[in-house]
Amino acid sequence: MAWIRTVRGDVDPRDLGITYMHEHLYFLPPEPFATQDPDLRLDDPGAAIREVTWFKKAGGSAIVEMTTPDLGRDPLVLRRISETTGVHIIATTGYNKAKFSAPWVADKSPETLAEGMIRDLIRGIDNTDVRAGVIKASSSLNEITSTEAVVFTAAALAHRATGAPISTHTEAGTMALEQIQHLTAEGVPPHRILIGHLDRKLESDYLLAIARTGVYLGFDQIGKEKYASDNLRIDMIKLLIANGHADQIMLSADLARKSYWPSFGFGKGPGLTFILWRFVSRLIEEGIDKTIVQRFLVENPARFLAWVEK
Template structure:
């Protein structure tokens, strides 16, 4: 029997509801804090809750919080947000990317030193324990195993952490999530996943819309992997028209059951309630979904049915544990 592991307990996948498949509701990345990059510090629980309430008011019910330990994960804060707003939150085991690893852990070591000091098997055991025992000394367990790579680069340490994450997936049955820097190395990640004997249908690839290349998207989708479009509202990268066009190209090829939607809100200036007046956590459901439905209809598709597929049906499979 499959299940989804949330911070308030394991649930039947059918009860997950309308889901953002990549966001950051509370995080204090150690490296960015050390560098005093305050915009990256999502550290006000009351402000986060107010934004989650916008998401709930717009019909949202669940969020995958993609914050790994090297990006400042706080499972206790996330559980508080879940309990006070009623949403389901899936938390993250594993690691993000090497650019974050000069940051310091609570014991004073850098993440780089921690990873360098462990074998692949030891890293895999560590990640698996975050899923089966708890995160950061708590009994709150991760529901997804994450790995990441850099901009057109995979460092030796990233390669080890990646393969360790795949090993932890094999041990626990937890779903996988990958960070791709600006959408690069999507196919290269998938080559490693397959070489390690892991089913690509258990992987969600983040930031595919940062590299709006229909050929790369198609080749990735042909493996069965989930593709997460999480750059919505990030006009500095690409306008919404480009993202919607990429999505509809995948739909036209029959890949609608592999598309996930998220905002990846990870800056105070993107939140509405952190004092900057950003678009906020409700934006996708409030504004982007109606636009997508209209444009999909103009292209000859049932936009409302597609949104239900992307945001309700697909997350039930993407975030489920398998035996």
């Protein structure tokens, strides 16, 4: 028996549908971050409902919402968005990079942090009955700080207790191999790990080395041309396919700013429809078979997100 844990309850993996693997729909960063960067704030449930409704009209069915408590996660708002739109939302436990999480995790043991993660996964988040379906661990640019290392260990403990998958944040794609080494040394199988933001470091040897470990590969900055062109993303995806890694690739856009959402104002973008209305057609035009694209968006997410009886 296998299931995927969403904010409205567990669903059969076969019913998940087209899934974005790393997004944010609602969060309220604490100070000083809210003042320092007011664009880095998704604080309007109505805008989220509009944006997710457009995603559904484009063919989308599920979203993994990667907001952690240190950035102002709100499980009840996520359930409201899901109930209103009919889109499955998978909530997250764990922590962001040290810039945000250090005050939350300092002086705590991996065991203590794991207890909180397990509670989010099994009982509910923040004294609600909304349960998380994935564990997050994060690293900083070119390093895993001491507090981040504790979170990675805690994430592994929570995985071993529950079977929940682990999805990571890499800063600009760095430290992926180190993340994998840390988690696998703690007993997490590679196929239960998704390494995030790898399309921030589009180097062929690096991506192939990561792929050979057997983890899932997050191409989740799609449409963000300020980091890299989508042409280069497609070239790297084609390289990975040619080397036998199509079953490890998953897609998203990580649109965690108001300026990325059309629902926050006319002329803003790219929005949650961009991948389905624009990027998918480009993949097909570049010669990637529709059945392989289906794997990226449907089959790979369902397999990764599924919990199984322990």
